[in-house]
Amino acid sequence: MPTLFLIIGYSLILLIMSPVTNMIKTSVGLFVMAEEPQFDFDDIKLEDVKFTKATDKTELKSSEIKYPHPGELYGKIAVPDVGVDVPLFFGDTLEILRYGAGQYMSSKFPGEIGTTIVGDHNGNQFGKLNNAEIGMLVNLSTTYGEYQFRIISKDIKNKDDAMVTSLLFQKKEPLLLLYTCYPIDSIGRTDDRIFVQCEYVSGPLINENE
Known part of the structure; x- marks a missing residue:
């Protein structure tokens, strides 16, 4: 019992x-x-994304912005002088990078104070960054605003270089950091990257307190 x-x-x-x-x-x-999250890209079309046209508005309230979900297409990046024109996704998994450039999800959104970090495969559009020069303009369109940045430096550094960490955590100004694997003609992952740092020129800044 x-x-x-x-x-x-x-x-x-x-x-x-x-x-x-x-x-x-x-x-x-x-x-x-064990595996990266999977996203459904079958029905994604850049022409379906409703980009916000440039306006004279200088500030946006964070509470009024519809931020993208992981894996969502929410913008495009163009560097006209070297022919870069690529869709921008939120997230930078290997699957995302098959379809376009991907924003590192722990970085700031365009318009926020801090650094937006975006990568793409060297065999895709960002391979053209090898020809980028200081002073060239970068156009970044999103679902909530149009932005323009100017290239201020181009460096070849190790992927773990302290510069990247420093830019990731800076909270002084809106910056954009584009990167891709180096050498440009390499196949597969490498330890070095081309880092293209860009300063803010125009576009509505986001008030993260409202």
């Missing part, structure tokens, strides 16, 4: 704890995924 009650007791405990256990497994899975 005691054995029977013991079995029943353990069964009740397992039944009660089952939802909690499953929740923990699901939560852990979010942080230790």
Whole structure:
């Protein structure tokens, strides 16, 4: 009889704890995924994105902006002088970079104070950044505003260079950092990158406190 009650007791405990256990497994899975998240790009078309036309507005309230979800196409980047014209996605997984340039999700959005970091494969449009020169303009269109930046430096550095970390955490001004693997004709991942740093020229700044 005691054995029977013991079995029943353990069964009740397992039944009660089952939802909690499953929740923990699901939560852990979010942080230790063996694969990158997958997105559905089959129906994505740049012409379907509604870009906001340039206006005289100098400020946008953060609360009024519809920020993109991970994997969402929300803009395009053009460097006319070297022929770069590429869709911009929020996120920079390998799958995203098959379709266009990707914003590092821990970086700032265009218009915010801080650095927007965007990468693309060297075999795609960003390979043309090898021909970019200081002073060239970069046009960045989004669903909430039109922006323009000016190239102020182009460097070849290790992907883990301290400059990248410094730019990621700076909170003084809106900057744009474009990058791609180097050498340009390399196949696969490399340790070096071309980093093109750009200063803000125009476009509505985002008030993150409103």
